[in-house]
Amino acid sequence: MDTRRLRFFITIVDTGSITRAADLLHIAQPALSQQLATLEDHFRKKLLIRGHQGVTMTEAGKILYRHAQVVLRQLEQAQAEVLTDGEFLSGRVVVGLVPFSSAGTLSVDLIREARARFPGILLEVTESVSQPYSQMIMNGRLDMALIHGAGPIKGVHFEQVLHEEFFLVARRDMLAELPEDGPLAVSNLADLPFILPPAYNFVRRAIDIAFMRSKTDLKVIAEIDAVRTLTSAVQSGLGVTIVPYAVAQRIMGENSPVAVRKITNPAIGEALSLCTAEHSPLSEPAVAIKELLLELTGTLLKEKAQLPG
Template identity: 50%
Template sequence: MDIRRLQAFVKIIDLGSISRAADLLNIAQPALSQQLATLESTFKKKLVIRSKSGVTPTAAGSDLYRHAQTLIKQLDRAMTEINLGSGPLVGKVSVGLSPYSAGSTLSVELLRLVREQLPGITLHLTESFDDIYSELVMTGRLDMAVIHGAGPMKGVVFTPLMKEEFFLLAPEPLELPCSDTGSVQLQDIVDIPLLVPPSHNFVRKSIDIAFVRKQLKPRIAAEIEALLTLKDAIVDGLGSTILPWSVASRIVVPGKSKIWPLHNPTIHEVVSLCVPEMIPETEASLAVRDLLIGLAKAMASSRNWPGTQPSL
């Protein structure tokens, strides 16, 4: 098995086109098509479906794509470690951070610690609403990810880091009925416009479940993925939102917006670290993982993060 054929196959699937992959790899298209035919002959399976719009992987092609990514990444790691020997830890470590969670709040501090303690490591941080981080970790495209609402899944291992309670972030002039402790009930905000993440986000799912369990229907005014837009919209009085403290505290504007605790019910979610089950972790990724776990412990134990509790 030629690793270059696997690399070419991955590029074909990534681009969805044999011709575009040939141009990018600087290979004649007939030669690249022959490499694909050789792979199909080797595995005795059809790997792609060709159409006028490009190519898509078959079930067998998807399996090969996943394994090929793992093999290519492991080979790259092996070459880096062998070439650099036993010196300081080096290499690239990729970390996915779930938007609207403590993971995104940890990112800058993680970057600072890696630069101070592991200067030979290049940290790749990504924060996206569209990517399914557990799948990227499973295939080796990410070394680890910090995500909400993790559960058992073949191919990855989840380690709970902390439990986050959700709070209401609303315009300062908004008058709300509060308890003696200054908290707000879910039924008291059912008529106010809410600005929330899209439905596939775990923060949104937790919000929806809380309203359903109380047999309430929230007034969703807009779905917003950009924190700066959300911050400005709340300041302008266009709506309120429900977020973990780690996120709400980043976009609250004193005198313009305010954070209220929620009760009856409280809304909370577990934040977990996701790592691959079958792909060996490098020394560099293990070192970064230790730093990340340490940061999460410190955050969850700090009095500066209300509603956040350790889960380790």
Template identity: 50%
Template sequence: MDIRRLQAFIKIIDLGSISRAADLLNIAQPALSQQLATLENAFKQKLVIRSKSGVTPTTAGSELYRHAQTLTKQFDRAMVEITQGAGPLVGKVSVGLSPYSAGSTLSVKLLQRVRARLPNITLHLTESFDDIYSELIMTGRLDMAVIHGAGPIKGVIFTPLMKEEFFLLAPHGLEFPQDETGAVQLVDIADTPLLLPPRHNFVRKSVDMAFMRKQLEPRIVAEIEALITLQGAIEEGIGSTILPWSVASRIVVPGRSRIYPLRNPVIQEDVSLCIPEIIPETEASVAVRELLIELAQAMAASHNWPGAQPFG
């Protein structure tokens, strides 16, 4: 089994096209098609389904894709460790950060620490609404990801980092009844126009659940994923939103918007770090993971992150 054939197969599946994969790999399309046919003959299975729009993996192809990610990752790891010897840690480590989560707040601090302590490691940070990070972890396309929730998901190992509360972010001129701590009750914002992400987002799921438990219906006037758009809409008084403090604190504008604690109920979610269960970690990814856990726990324990509680 030629490792280059597996690398080419991964590229075909990633791009969903043999022709685009051939262009990217700088080889002729007939030669790449022949490599694919050789793999199908070796496994005695059809690996992709061809159509006018491209190719999609069969069940066997998806299984090979997962194993190919593991094998090529181990091959890359061996090349780095053997050629580098006992020198400083090197390599590329990919970290997924869920939008609207604590992960995006931790990212800059993590980058600073990696540059200071592990200067020969290249950190790849990604933040996407479209990708399902648990799937990218299982297939080896990501080394780790910071997500909300604590599993369980087959093929993924979760390490809880902290618990994080959600807050109300509202236009500055909007007034709400507040208790002695300055907190707003959920029932008092039942008629407030809300700007929230779509239903598949963990923030929306948590908010919907909180309203349902109080037998209330949120007044959602728009679904917004882009934080810059959300920030501007709140400044203009179009509506309010409910977010983890780590996100709300990044888009609040003094004099234009304001953050309130929420009570009755407190909306709270676990923040976890997930890594693959089967694919071995590289020394570089272990080092980055340890830095990320250390950073998250220290930040959650500080007084600079309201509503965050470290685990352990």
């Protein structure tokens, strides 16, 4: 098996098009199509279906895509260890940190500590929302991820780190009609204009469930999947939001007119879990990064104990 064909196959799937993959790989499209045909002949299975909107994987293609990621990562790891004669940990480790969570605050600390302790490890940190992290773990594109939810998801091992509580964040002038002190019940929030993550986001799902249980209307005026844009929107008074406290602090900033209020009846929150592939063992560098990540999440537990009541 020529591993180049596996790389070609992954690139075609990731770009969604043989034409785009050929441009990216600097290969003529007919030549790339022939490489795909050779791969399908080898497995005696149709791997991709071509359509007007690009290519989609067959069930056999999905299986190959998952295994190809693992195989190529293992080859990359083997090369890194051979070059260093195994004298120190080396290789690439890819970590996903879900943006709308406390996990997003760990990025810089994780990179700094990994660089100090394991200089031979190339750490890649992603905070993408384009594809579910659980799927990226199963496909071998991520070694591990801190994500919202406690599972179960077939093929993914969940290790719950903490339970995040969500808070209301708004300019103070937008809360003028509400009680000034103490927590706010969900029923108090019916008339507020909300800017929230899209419906597929776990933070949004927890919010929707809380409003539904309290039989309170949720007035959503916009959906934003980027924390930086959400911060600008809330600070400018376009609307209010509900997010984990670590994200609320980023929105509030210094000398800001933004207030953070606790929510009750019901409280809103979600589990934060460290996830890895259930049936694919981590490489030694990935194990080291996992232990470091668990160490850093210990700081989140300490911060949780200091949350406003």
